Amino acid sequence: MFAAQELNVLDLRELKLELPHDGIKFSSLRKLKLSRMFLDEHFIRALCASCICLEELTLHQCRGLASFQITGPKLRSVWLNQFFHEIKTLDTVAPNLENLHIAGNSRDLLEAIKISACKALKSLHLNCVGVTDEQDIFSSLSNLETLHLFHCNALKTMKMSSDRLECLVVRWCRNLIDVELDTPNLTIFSYTTHYDPQLPTLKLKASMLLKVQLGLYPAQSTWFDSHWYSKLLKFLGNFNQSKAIDLSCDSEKVIVIPKDMRKNLVPPLYGTDSLHIEFVCVKNQNYSVVDVLDSLLWIFPQLSTLSFSRCTKLSTLKFIYHGDAIDEDYEKICCASLLLKRRWRHNKLKEVQMENFEGAEKRKLRNYLSLMIISRILQQRRQRIRASSPKNTQHTHMAVLLRNPNNIRYIRDDLTFPNNCSL
Template identity: 25%
Template sequence: MRELSSVIKSRKKQKMEKVEKVDEVVEPIDRISDLPEPIIHSILSFLRCPRDVARVSVWSKKWRSIWTSFFILDFDQKNFGDSGGYHDKKFINAVATRLEAMDCIQKFKISLCQPNLKLRTHMNRWIGAAIKKHVQELEIHVEAKSRNHYMLPDAGLSSRKLTSLRLYGCKFNNRMEIDLCNLKELSIKCSQVNADVIHSFIQSCPLIEDLRLVHCKKIGHLNISTLHKLRCLQLYECHGLVSVNIESLSLVSFIYCGKDPWECKVKVTGCDNLKDLTLKDPDLDEELFQELFVKYPNLEKLVLRECNRLKRLTILNSKLKELSVIRCRNLVEANIDAPNLSVLEYSGGRMPLSLTHIAGLHEAKLHICYRKNGAVILHELLDLLRRFENNGDWKLVVTSNKNITIHEELQEIQHLSSNELRIELIKSPMKVKGYVDNLLRMSKPKTLSLVSSSSSELLKFLKDKIMSRENNPKCCTYYSRKCWLHSIKDVTMAVFGRAEIGTSQSLEQTIFKFDWQS
């Protein structure tokens, strides 16, 4: 009996201890403050405005002090203005104060939308200060007229720490000395830069991996053969570019976009490892294309855009995965034999595509805009669509005249109409949902129609998202830009049965009619 009594007392004591522990107040754990400082800096780097960086400091006590040591500085003159204009004094003080407080800087970005002489003088000082504080990434964006480009100071071109230099709206002193031996990324946009300046960069920056020249003037002749680590090269509508000679075994991606009536001779040799090629060249014809294409046996992505001299196209490549042919207005025939092709995009006024292999495709985008021979073009398009019927579970999204129609069964498509059609063939159900979501956000259509079975998962998704929405959706509470759900004023839904839409299967058409807020 004594032993039983002691056991009962022991159990009562244990229960009392548990009750006391439940009544204790548990202090909340601040896990955000426990994050390492580099990770916090990485999180802060995704915020565009310094004001937002300061706001998130309320998340924890540690963040209130750590944001002042944030190594990424991004200042935009537009953030210091109101209806009365821009407040240059506040802008100057904000930049100077943050720069002075920093011992070292990872990235320094400065953007001017209304540059004046005073701001340009301060810009020179800020760039010099950032270089002295061992900045690794420097980005300068100056919106100026062509005759009033910002003259980059010599200090911005001499640093052994700088790895990335992005310039917009700048010009250069022809006698400048460049010392950027560790530079890996160079981007020059909407700037005045001649061949001598580019040559100086190439000779002084042997480690460049990414080179981009966009809307630049007065380059003339461009020769690239000594950048042995160059992986990505982009030349986009550079006025005055006469010739381009490229030789680089390391080159993986090359984008060249010319423009009528400019004539430029492009010569690319020794680029056996090229995998991504984009050409917008008004002088490219069948012969020139074949000469180029056979040189790149490892090509995985090819984009041909506005190559208007191209009439016939033949592609034989076992490694090609993505192909885009955009607005090549004289193209009448395109024979494509690419067994590993997974993504296809075509835009034009004809239907010239002949595909040997379809089984490997996962996505196909077709934008047809025609002025004549509409019946023939639509018949050819339907013939192409029928080839997809027996090659996987495809979904067809058709956009025309502010109306979107989704077909879940390709066999039931009898006809297509309209002189402009945007067609998307997608296999992945998740991609269909994402694509439709993006269409609703971008185009705000009058109607969205779905031809499907009544048990369709996509139908259930659309009903739940559209018809079950709240009057004041809370999905975008913390975002200034709201999603399309917030723009709906009213929406109605109608369902038509099999007989009404003329299908042989147990399909129905569900139509959502939108009234959008103005």
């Protein structure tokens, strides 16, 4: 078998291979997959030396290797899956390698990897790999476009500067406390924390087209205190320019910011247009959807679309505003304050469309939204009166505004819902 010089593709499973006396002669082999095999370092070294045309290499659940080196002038893709405890170190020397996927297991981490020689690497996936701050493997990968880090618990800080990176996924890296990304072309950022409410300090420079995916799954609801919410708001503030955010959690307490904390804080995400939130196996099935919505609309004041996924049910709220052009008079008011200018659309809410809400939940939402729109209309009128009237006549104007039945009718007329959800 080892002398099949014309062989292009080879898939072997559940064998114990030994190096033949006359060597390996797979000179034409392009794809090789070895699954549940017992190997040794001499065999791997001879294999890499003889397969000069090898482009794809996959080792799946292989045993017998403590440390080894993978080489190949034409290697494009390497997949190393579910290694057992024998393997501790890996050295990859493949100048044309573009895709590297390494997945260990949670009990036996791969302690060290060397991939700095893979200058052409575009996609890197590390799962249960003992990457440390001292190794600094990311700085040498200038062509990296996609990076996935799962269960890399030895990693505490991460600093990257790259104009090539487009996708970064970080999940369950429990000890990661500091992330600094200078990645102007980053369009996908995904971060998930599980059983540990810690959020890293994040400094982010990314594309204006950035899409954000956040997963927050705490083990204990008692972790939600003022410290957690302060960290959460600071973390979310990095995504102010992100138009679309997907958020998943298993407790409504994750995202319900206490009202007493909101008084002295500025909502962090004025730039977000679309929010999708998924409740995964919610621990408290009797949570208040009004409390959740109230908090989300404070965090994301300018949403056009807000959707909820619960089990298999998808419910949606669509917010419609009085046009996007700022009228001239109000623009003069807003120009003195960037915050007021950002709040312009927030205060011009015209209509809310509700889809797939039922029963008591629908009634509670409808009452909450009606009061919210009326409040914003009154707030808008107050601002106009303050801008156009002397201080000593402002209170008189407001009293006339509230007493005038025509004005009250106008406020009610301004509040519109679709036919299937009328007041």
